[in-house]
Amino acid sequence: MxxxxxxxxxxxxxxxxxxxxxxxxxxxxxxxxxxxxxxxSAVAAADKxxxxxxxxxxxxxxxxxxxxDLGAGITARTWSFSGRLPGKELRVSAGDTLAAxxxxxxxxxxxxxxxxxxxxxxxxxxxxxxxxxxAVRSGxxxxxxxTADAPGTYFFHPHVGVQLDRxxxxxxxxxxxxxxxxxxxxxxxxxxxxxxxxxGTPDEVFAExxxxxxxxxxxxxxxxPSGSTGREGxxxxxxxxMDMGSxxxxxxxSPSPSSxxxxxxxFMLTGARSPLLGGDAGDVKYPxxxxxxxxxxxxxxxxxxxxxxxxxxxxxxxxxxxxxxxxGGHQLTLTHTDGFPxxxxxxxxxxxxxGERYDALVALDDGVFPLVALAEGKNAxxxxxxxxxxxxxxxxxxxxxxxxxMIMTASxxxxxxxxxxxxxxxxxxxxxxxxxxxxxxxxxxxxxxFDMNDPxxxxxTVEQGQRVRxxxxxxxxxxxxxxxxxxxxxxxxxxxxKDTAIVLPKRTLSVxxxxxxxxxxxxxxxxxxHGEAGMMAxxxxxx
Numbered sequence: 001m002x003x004x005x006x007x008x009x010x011x012x013x014x015x016x017x018x019x020x021x022x023x024x025x026x027x028x029x030x031x032x033x034x035x036x037x038x039x040x041s042a043v044a045a046a047d048k049x050x051x052x053x054x055x056x057x058x059x060x061x062x063x064x065x066x067x068x069d070l071g072a073g074i075t076a077r078t079w080s081f082s083g084r085l086p087g088k089e090l091r092v093s094a095g096d097t098l099a100a101x102x103x104x105x106x107x108x109x110x111x112x113x114x115x116x117x118x119x120x121x122x123x124x125x126x127x128x129x130x131x132x133x134x135a136v137r138s139g140x141x142x143x144x145x146x147t148a149d150a151p152g153t154y155f156f157h158p159h160v161g162v163q164l165d166r167x168x169x170x171x172x173x174x175x176x177x178x179x180x181x182x183x184x185x186x187x188x189x190x191x192x193x194x195x196x197x198x199x200g201t202p203d204e205v206f207a208e209x210x211x212x213x214x215x216x217x218x219x220x221x222x223x224x225p226s227g228s229t230g231r232e233g234x235x236x237x238x239x240x241x242m243d244m245g246s247x248x249x250x251x252x253x254s255p256s257p258s259s260x261x262x263x264x265x266x267f268m269l270t271g272a273r274s275p276l277l278g279g280d281a282g283d284v285k286y287p288x289x290x291x292x293x294x295x296x297x298x299x300x301x302x303x304x305x306x307x308x309x310x311x312x313x314x315x316x317x318x319x320x321x322x323x324x325x326x327x328g329g330h331q332l333t334l335t336h337t338d339g340f341p342x343x344x345x346x347x348x349x350x351x352x353x354x355g356e357r358y359d360a361l362v363a364l365d366d367g368v369f370p371l372v373a374l375a376e377g378k379n380a381x382x383x384x385x386x387x388x389x390x391x392x393x394x395x396x397x398x399x400x401x402x403x404x405x406m407i408m409t410a411s412x413x414x415x416x417x418x419x420x421x422x423x424x425x426x427x428x429x430x431x432x433x434x435x436x437x438x439x440x441x442x443x444x445x446x447x448x449x450f451d452m453n454d455p456x457x458x459x460x461t462v463e464q465g466q467r468v469r470x471x472x473x474x475x476x477x478x479x480x481x482x483x484x485x486x487x488x489x490x491x492x493x494x495x496x497x498k499d500t501a502i503v504l505p506k507r508t509l510s511v512x513x514x515x516x517x518x519x520x521x522x523x524x525x526x527x528x529x530h531g532e533a534g535m536m537a538x539x540x541x542x543x
Contacts, residue, residue, distance in 0.1 A: 003099050026370075033333070033542050034542065034543045035520055035542060036519055036540070036543045038124040038126075038131065039123070043518055044394075046122070046516070050147045051094075051095050051149050051217055052094060052095050052097065053094075055096045057090075057092050057099065059099070060102075063079060063102065063105060064083070064106060065079055065105075066078060066083040066167070068084075068197075070194070070290065071298030076196060077196075078197045080167035083219070085293035086167075086192075087372070089171045090137075090170065090171070092148055094148065094150060094174050096148060096174075097146070097148075098144070099143060099145045100114065101142070101144075102141060102144065104136045104138050104139065104140055105139070108140075109125060110160075111160055112163060113127040113133065113158055114157070114158065115127035115157060115219065116126070116158050116374065117156060117355060117483075118357070119154055120149075120517050121148070121192050121486070122146055122519075123486060123521065124518075125140075125145065126485055126521070126522075128159045130453075130540060131455045150339060152336065152357075153357040153368055154173070154521075156169065157355070162206050163197060164202075165202035165319040165529075166201075166202060180341075183361055184304075184309050185304055185311070186312075186313065187313070189292060189384065190290075190322050191289070191291060191312050191316045191317060191352070192289070193284070193290075194286055195287055195288075195290055196289065197275065198299065200266060201288055204343065205267040208266060210441050212442075214439050220402065245351070266505065268284070269282055269285045269320075272378050274377030276322075276351055276377075277479045278504035278505045278507070279479075279505055280377075280477060281322065281479075282377065283478075284320040284528075286320070286378075288382075289321065292298050300385070302371075305388055307366075310362055310364060311359060312332070312362060313359050316353060316357070317354075319528035322353045322354070322376040322481075322502070323373040324373070324407060325374075326348055326374075326399070326402035327369055327370075327372075327386065327400075327402065328370045328371075329365055329367070329369050330369065330402070331347065332362050333360055335359045335360060335361055337359075337413065337497075338354065338498040338500060339499075340416070340419050341416035341418070342496050343413070345413070347406050348404075348492075349404075349407045350400040352499065353502045353526070354499035354527060354528075355499075355500070356501075364388050366388055366389040367391040368388075368392065368393060370385060370386075371384045372403060372505045373408075374403050381396075398441065410498060410501055419446060419497050421490045426468060427467050427470070428462055428467075428468050429469045429471065430469070430470050432445060432471060432472045432474055434475060434476055436476055436533070437477065438478075443525065443530040443531075443535035444534045445508040445524075448534075449533070450535070452536050456538060459520075460537050460539045461540055462539060462540070463541065464541055465515060466515045467512060467516075470511050470513075471508055472501075472503045472511070474508070474509075475506070478526040478530075479502055479505055481502050481503075481525065482500065483500040483526045484513070485499075486519065486537065487499065487515075488513065489511035489513040492510075492511075498511075518541040520540045521540075523536070524537070
């Protein structure tokens with residue numbers, strides 16, 4: 001870990017600390033600690049304390065194979081909820097109970113689940129096989145019943161394999177009955193990087209990535225790894241003089257054919273670089289970047305009248321892509337991140353990692369304006385349109401100047417006064433070392449790749465009522481959006497409350513949370529492929 005942090009790195013990396021403190025070993029002692037069961041009495045007791053409205057919303061989510069229309073004549077065979085992409089928005093009020101029955105009609109006897117991303121719910125409804133439930137088998141149903149007591153912008157998706165990179169996702173909006181913001185309309189905006197049913201499947205991608213850079217066929221042997229390959233951000237080690245840049249453009253096009261040994265690179269991306277992300281921007285080539293399920297050539301259009309004040313709810317449901325989002329001709333006022341209010345901040349653009357959400361207010365001018373999601377470091381964009389009056393349609397490749405204006409990251413935001421954690425010394429501190437690299441694709445936490453067959457093998461232990469500090473120490477050469485289930489943490493002493501935060505390469509980010517939701521909770525990188533490779537751990541409450 002590089003302990004030197006200048007002012008710029010602090011702004012980028014978050015309100016992290018590398019200060020002293022007695023670190024609790026994440027693996028505990030040689031004997032496995034006894035953990036609270038996901039369906040135990042402590043979970044039930046905590047659930048009874050939640051404020052409920054008495055209202056219940058019952059619905060069925062049918063997961064099945066479908067042919068979806070991405071616009072511009074492009075279709076893709078994928079898996080989705082009831083044939084829609086994104087799935088139908090769920091909207092409830094804080095305190096309502098959601099009774100959602102998952103009906104698994106997926107092909108090839110595939111198992112699945114639903115994880116309610118960002119919701120601090122009872123542990124046995126979190127949707128994480130095998131930790132909190134058994135995966136739902138094909139042809140079977142499972143009903144998730146829980147109270148959504150915290151207002152905010154959330155979404156839901158599977159937590160089995162790399163199914164996140166298919167079409168099984170949808171927004172979940174929990175409205176505040178005492179909403180303090182004033183606005184006329186809402187626009188929920190879901191961003192996604194897309195390849196399923198176009199260039200391959202997520203399972204094929206993961207199979208290729210799993211071979212690592214060492215198993216790839218990347219061009220002739222005449223190049224040098226010290227050349228301008230755009231691959232310095234990957235932890236490759238000694239690549240033996242191979243030229244990873246050969247035949248690859250900045251957009252991640254296909255490499256030139258090679259007669260060398262090893263697998264061809266159908267899916268692995270090279271050359272994706274972003275200073276905002278500390279170097280390497282991603283692993284995977286995506287042919288499309290979608291905004292609400294549409295390609296830029298045939299975008300969704302939000303129609304309203306000029307002067308309207310609109311609340312944008314931005315959700316990054318992607319698997320390998322951070323998006324820099326801006327609305328042409330406008331500034332945005334950020335109001336929330338990951339469901340929790342922040343001190344309002346006016347910006348030109350906002351950087352959103354996988355799993356992150358941001359809310360913003362904007363007063364719309366008269367005309368036609370592009371909302372552009374720049375795939376950070378990948379030289380590609382997604383787009384939707386705002387139309388409040390006459391005007392020509394922007395080109396699909398438009399890049400408004402706001403994308404290069406004031407770009408906001410979570411590290412620069414502050415929590416609203418009413419949600420800031422009270423000042424308190426941490427009762428327990430865990431160093432969460434992010435390890436691994438592209439050479440063998442051995443992503444892990446504290447050097448241990450998560451074992452789905454033994455999820456409680458190396459728990460990160462906490463006790464109910466404790467203030468916990470997690471020090472995310474990124475020893476790798478890639479960025480990782482780290483997501484904690486069942487809780488929100490605060491970045492530093494006064495940063496925003498979040499459940500997903502970007503940890504830059506060779507940086508340490510410290511976050512704090514109160515252990516107030518007993519059970520067994522996943523902590524993982526929300527890059528779907530890094531998480532599945534092993535960059536996961538279990539945060540377990542000791543009984």
